[in-house]
Amino acid sequence: MPTVIEPKLISGNANLDLAKAIARRMSLYRGMNVGLVDARVERFNDQEIFVEVYENVRGEDMFIIQPTSNPANDNLMELLIMSDALRRSSAQRITAVIPYFGYARQDRRTKARTPITAKLVANMMVKAGIERVLTMDLHAAQIQGFFDIPVDNLYASPIFALDVHSQFRDSMDDLMVVSPDVGGVARARELAKRINAPLSIVDKRREKAGEVAEMTVIGDVSGKKCIIVDDICDTAGTLCKAAEVLLSHGATEVHAYITHGVLSGPAVERISNSVMKSLVITDSIPRSPEAQAAPNIRVVPTAPMFAQAILNIWNGTSVSSLFETDTLGPIYEGIL
Incomplete structure (x- = not known):
């Protein structure tokens, strides 16, 4: 046998x-x-x-x-x-x-x-x-x-969709999925389809790597709870600035769902001090003690x-x- x-x-x-x-x-x-x-x-x-x-x-x-x-x-x-x-x-x-x-x-x-x-x-x-x-x-x-x-x-989008339905069950009609750049539209669209939410884009222009010179919101986010979707959060500069821009355009809340929380350099401090209500990451990368202590960073298991x-x-x-x-x-x- x-x-x-x-x-x-x-x-x-x-x-x-x-x-x-x-x-x-x-x-x-x-x-x-x-x-x-x-x-x-x-x-x-x-x-x-x-x-x-x-x-x-x-x-x-x-x-x-x-x-x-x-x-x-x-x-x-x-x-x-x-x-x-x-x-x-x-x-x-x-x-x-x-x-x-x-x-x-x-x-x-x-x-x-x-x-x-x-x-x-x-x-x-x-x-x-x-x-x-x-x-x-x-x-x-x-x-x-x-x-x-x-x-x-x-x-990660199927896991994120399950989490969104759990966390925002009473306000699903108010959600808006946001791509932080044009290149990430397909990823954001996938989550938007899963939770039946509209899609918006933050168009950014870089002068050099790690710096964002200008941001423009494509779509009406006024009165919406915005969910930024991306695959990697490194230094969190782009993410935190995008959250500020969305609030300035009338968004009521900004949350972020990022697959890989690299969170290098000043990332955790920026996120802790940002206008974002929450950052949700997966456990694909181990969190630093600082990230574990941050009150607005949450992990979903993979x-x-x-x-x-x-x-x-x-x-x-x-x-x-x-x-x-x-x-x-x-x-x-x-x-x-």
Whole structure:
């Protein structure tokens, strides 16, 4: 009788809390204990990364949970070295679960003599032995084409829609979804369709990276509770200024739903002092102590979605089914 190969999870140091939460959810779904493979991922004195896997993984279906967030280079190297260790230990298949895909903003040449680093990172992952990638809200959807292996890109908008229905159940007719720039219209439109709300755009013009020179609101936001939707919040300068501009145009409240809370530099202080009533992020990136203490920053979990996606990949069923509210709703029942 053939042996059933079970999915096995292993995690680096990038977001161990999320990895443990995914393991707990998988245990709940399967009715049996699913733990993280026992391994050590540490650094020598010269900061070289070393990985040792203590369990037998020969012939196993392995899932490495490792976002490549700050410090991006260290976390990326951990992922590559873990994959190499598993490949050399005869794992049957290696899937990289990357909740936040670092270097995704370098997806094209913006000027002469600049790299396309997202493509370079994709090449490195494939060479390291990774055979499938599971990620969430890639900054640019075309990055999936940088890989010569399957890439499953999950979306946070179904989770956000469930949260919006929970938080604004008494004022759904007053909501307006706002894209903070023209490039994010498709992402904002997706949430607007899910909650049946109108769409507005904040058109911004940059003088240089990290600075916004001018903002114009396209659409009537007067009397509306505005929900800004984006994939990444880095220094939060654009986000906080957009909130001010929306209020100046007659919005009654401004909230933000951002998938990846990078929150670098002065971001948390800016958000704490901003006119935004709330910023909702996912746990794709671990929060700093300052972000955890901020009263207007809230987190929605991604572990239920990732756990189900991993199980679907393992047993060969549809991952895109998780884009539907009817499928995702029961998974998040009692959580949001």
